[in-house]
Amino acid sequence: MLNILWPAFITLSVIYAIIFGKVEELNEGIFNSLSNAVEFSITFLGTICLWTGMMKIAQNTSIIRKLNRLLRPFINFLFPDLKNNEIAKQEISMNMIANILGLGNAATPLGIKAMKTMQNENRKKDTLTNSMMMFIVINTASIQLIPTNVIAIRTSLNSQNPTAIIIPVWIATIFAGVIGIIFTKILIKKVK
């Protein structure tokens, strides 16, 4: 996708600039954007490392166990087909916790493990099971307790109030999640 859009944007911009006599601005624009990328990355490096460091501490505390217990009823509701598959439920729970703590790097391998466990009980190996569908949709909705990436970006850009977005993010995520779950439940019934 970006392999088409990226060259198209650049080529069209250059042609447009030549036609409308904006070559000088274009030149400046190119080099400004490069130094801008470097500058932003440097400030962002500081703020993001703070959060990945903090979340690593959180990951090593008993908060994991508590979240696990808290998530149980939701998992039982969302994955009725996994009633007797304790391993799959445990792996799904760990994946969700990693997502909640904003540990994207840890979440994906855990998620793949859960997918493999669910695949073992799948009778049609080339088709998603109901539980797999629900699991993927939950993963595409970003459930995060503290949206550390965005807070780090906002801090780097000198926001007066970097954390002001936490509650709006929660509300939007829950809304998106509910819509995703409803659509998935419909698909599970209609598409076999």
Next chain:
Amino acid sequence: MANIINYISNTTIPIIIVLIILYGIRDKVRVFDTFLDGAKEGIEIVFKMFPTLLGIFLAIGVLRASGLIDAIVNLITPITNLLEIPSNILPIAILRPISGSASMAVAVDIMQKYGVDTLTGFITSTIMGSTETTFYTIAIYTSAVGIKKTRGILFAALAADIAGMIASTIICRILS
């Protein structure tokens, strides 16, 4: 009142930090070593992200400087007005499900241009925080177990994304 709200929001980050550290100490975590381990992962994130960031910044830079972006925005404004979404966040809405780092680069660009603490900056942040890279997520989980038939899961995931984006816009409008 404004002072109190300001005070609360200014103390949020320090309080989260202290809570995590105290929790770590209580659970006998070697907090400093663990912090360093985590911070290293942060370096990796920025390292992996930088090439995309540079590429996208370059593309946006020339789009802006040439004036082409204004022409495009003028074209799509009637549509976005209909959806009640500010036209300057449309690039995020389109890119978000496709590429994580590209949409992040665009988000940074939008917030630099229109301000972090403006309505546009707020909506952009909220969308970034509340949605995921849908296409990538679906691709990685289905290909990991060799599944081809996805039973239309993409539609459910995209419906969730769109719902999240509309919700973000509405919430930010109400709050600001």
